[in-house]
Amino acid sequence: METFFQQVLGGIATGGIYACMALAVVMIYQAIHHLNLAQGEMAMFSTFIAWQLLQWGFPYWAAFVLTLGISFAGGFLIERVVLKPLENAPVLSHLVIFIALYAIFNSLAGFIWDFTVKPFPSPFGTAALFGEGLIGAHQAGMILVTLIVLFLLFAFFRYTRVGLAMRAAAANPESARLVGIRVGTMAALGWGMAASIGAVAGIMIAPVVFLEPNMMLSILLYGFAGAVLGGLTSPGGAVFGGFAVGVIENLAGTYIPVVGAELKLPIALALIVVVLVIKPNGLFGRTVVQRV
Amino acid sequence: MTAQQDIALPAGRDKTADRKSGTAMLLLSIAVLAVLFLCPLFLKNFTVFQLTMMLIYAIAIMGLNLLTGFNGQFSLGHGAFYAIGAYTTAILMEHFGIAYGWTIPVAGLVCFVSGFLFGLPALRLESIYLALATFSLAIATPQILKLSILEEWTGGVQGIVIIKPDAPFGLPLSQDQWLYYVTLGTGLLLYWAARNLVRSRSGRAIMAIRDNPVAARSMGVNVSLYKALTFGVSALFTGVAGALAAIVVQFVAPDSFTLVLSIALLVGLVVGGVGWLPGALAGGAFIVFVPNIAEEVSKGLSGAMYGLIMILLIYLMPSGAGGLIRTLADWQKRR
Numbered sequence: 001m002e003t004f005f006q007q008v009l010g011g012i013a014t015g016g017i018y019a020c021m022a023l024a025v026v027m028i029y030q031a032i033h034h035l036n037l038a039q040g041e042m043a044m045f046s047t048f049i050a051w052q053l054l055q056w057g058f059p060y061w062a063a064f065v066l067t068l069g070i071s072f073a074g075g076f077l078i079e080r081v082v083l084k085p086l087e088n089a090p091v092l093s094h095l096v097i098f099i100a101l102y103a104i105f106n107s108l109a110g111f112i113w114d115f116t117v118k119p120f121p122s123p124f125g126t127a128a129l130f131g132e133g134l135i136g137a138h139q140a141g142m143i144l145v146t147l148i149v150l151f152l153l154f155a156f157f158r159y160t161r162v163g164l165a166m167r168a169a170a171a172n173p174e175s176a177r178l179v180g181i182r183v184g185t186m187a188a189l190g191w192g193m194a195a196s197i198g199a200v201a202g203i204m205i206a207p208v209v210f211l212e213p214n215m216m217l218s219i220l221l222y223g224f225a226g227a228v229l230g231g232l233t234s235p236g237g238a239v240f241g242g243f244a245v246g247v248i249e250n251l252a253g254t255y256i257p258v259v260g261a262e263l264k265l266p267i268a269l270a271l272i273v274v275v276l277v278i279k280p281n282g283l284f285g286r287t288v289v290q291r292v
Numbered sequence: 293m294t295a296q297q298d299i300a301l302p303a304g305r306d307k308t309a310d311r312k313s314g315t316a317m318l319l320l321s322i323a324v325l326a327v328l329f330l331c332p333l334f335l336k337n338f339t340v341f342q343l344t345m346m347l348i349y350a351i352a353i354m355g356l357n358l359l360t361g362f363n364g365q366f367s368l369g370h371g372a373f374y375a376i377g378a379y380t381t382a383i384l385m386e387h388f389g390i391a392y393g394w395t396i397p398v399a400g401l402v403c404f405v406s407g408f409l410f411g412l413p414a415l416r417l418e419s420i421y422l423a424l425a426t427f428s429l430a431i432a433t434p435q436i437l438k439l440s441i442l443e444e445w446t447g448g449v450q451g452i453v454i455i456k457p458d459a460p461f462g463l464p465l466s467q468d469q470w471l472y473y474v475t476l477g478t479g480l481l482l483y484w485a486a487r488n489l490v491r492s493r494s495g496r497a498i499m500a501i502r503d504n505p506v507a508a509r510s511m512g513v514n515v516s517l518y519k520a521l522t523f524g525v526s527a528l529f530t531g532v533a534g535a536l537a538a539i540v541v542q543f544v545a546p547d548s549f550t551l552v553l554s555i556a557l558l559v560g561l562v563v564g565g566v567g568w569l570p571g572a573l574a575g576g577a578f579i580v581f582v583p584n585i586a587e588e589v590s591k592g593l594s595g596a597m598y599g600l601i602m603i604l605l606i607y608l609m610p611s612g613a614g615g616l617i618r619t620l621a622d623w624q625k626r627r
Binding site: 035082085086089090091092093095096097099100101102103104106107108110111221224225228232263265266269270272273276277280281 | 566
């Protein structure tokens with residue numbers, strides 16, 4: 001029983017990372033209705049910017065805020081420059097653009113900051129909180145930050161005019177345009193916000209996995225899985241999904257004999273596919289009714 | 293706005309225009325075929341090998357095109373079927389001593405069955421969720437191939453080495469040239485089959501499902517069966533490509549079948565033109581040659597160059613090589 005609780009706690013700790021990423025994924029999905037494969041690399045790039053600012057002697061939180069700002073501008077620009085001309089292109093073309101962005105950011109980061117692994121400081125310290133080092137101060141801080149971001153987002157989408165406009169633009173672009181919402185700007189805002197949230201995720205994750213150009217690959221996978229599990233239309237669901245993926249992964253590794261430890265990731269993914277087969281819109285997702 | 297409609301072809305062309313540009317197309321196809329038949333006789337062995345890989349990727353892309361372009365189902369996991377095909381061939385040759393020629397149809401059959409079985413649960417999933425399910429398949433493949441309990445058959449991380457076959461009947465061809473012609477023959481056979489499939493009654497059913505599943509169902513199309521079957525046929529094509537790749541490369545190992553492969557196939561599909569079968573050739577060429585070009589332009593930034601080339605291609609020909617050729621044909625007619 002004790003191992004069980006330890007594994008669950010450990011799962012929640014790593015799940016916090018996935019929840020961060022899942023949240024960023026859902027954000028951009030709400031704004032543009034696409035899964036952005038380059039999301040992880042964008043977050044990695046933002047984290048490198050933060051690292052560079054810290055190297056230049058900025059205090060931690062100043063660098064944090066500045067990175068968020070730069071990422072926002074970057075995300076906004078990418079939407080305007082790269083995706084705007086392809087507004088009406090088929091989904092698959094967008095997918096290729098995302099893959100291209102992925103390659104570009106990965107290679108640029110390696111070119112500018114090279115591929116050596118770099119440590120990244122944590123604002124919360126590394127002391128063990130409880131459970132014999134299973135959840136450290138940083139993990140707890142990270143989960144807290146995720147929850148704060150989730151709350152801020154909820155408030156933004158629920159209570160501000162811009163949030164409402166963004167939701168409208170994503171849900172029904174044509175009607176939104178008719179009532180005077182600038183749909184294009186909303187999509188760009190969505191990209192900017194997603195880039196900032198990605199930056200938060202990256203900065204929170206970097207102290208755990210260390211900073212290098214490929215640090216986000218597996219995390220993005222888990223993030224996607226969490227987001228889809230929770231339902232792509234629900235930010236809260238995404239956070240829950242992220243934690244769930246962390247816990248499932250840990251438990252599968254511990255309790256499934258022979259192949260469990262080797263196949264942690266595929267088992268977690270398979271479980272998610274099973275959930276999707278039963279509930280095709282994710283656990284908390286809205287069912288989309290389609291008119292024929 | 294549903295995903296199904298998004299990936300559909302551009303608006304249909306009228307029949308008379310089709311017939312006029314038909315002769316030009318026929319001449320073009322004959323020219324391409326002639327080049328494909330003759331070029332290995334004049335090239336270095338390594339170039340022939342690269343061209344063979346191009347044809348192999350083209351076969352795999354054709355399979356993916358049947359699924360995505362004609363049936364509207366996404367797949368980010370076709371690398372898995374490519375891997376199954378490759379491993380089937382390698383295991384049959386290594387452990388059972390079966391001649392390479394016989395392993396190819398077996399690999400196709402095994403992939404058809406696995407594709408069909410994977411297609412059954414995938415019926416419940418749409419667009420992005422299906423993308424995730426297939427994505428998981430791509431992630432899981434190398435890890436399953438590395439499993440210690442399967443090591444006896446798969447060779448674990450080391451993989452399996454196979455021996456390149458010689459040209460039979462004393463033909464004056466090098467091994468690479470012979471394999472090139474085997475691949476070309478298989479590719480043409482499969483192209484012919486795919487083309488006939490798409491134009492048949494079943495092909496119309498497959499496309500009807502892409503355009504509007506509900507309408508297709510009310511017209512009496514068995515949507516579930518056709519979707520699962522298309523998945524199977526698509527996997528068959530990709531599996532045959534994998535089997536050929538195993539023979540040509542002489543080596544299979546888990547790390548050749550990662551997500552990168554699945555994504556390369558998808559990029560090749562889009563570059564060639566979604567819903568246009570001959571585009572697979574352009575897609576295959578892209579997968580084989582563009583990374584080399586990117587590397588030559590700049591060593592340190594080859595990834596960024598690769599990405600830039602992809603973005604430029606999407607800008608210049610949003611519907612792939614197929615779209616480009618169609619636009620050029622229209623422009624020619626208007627002059």
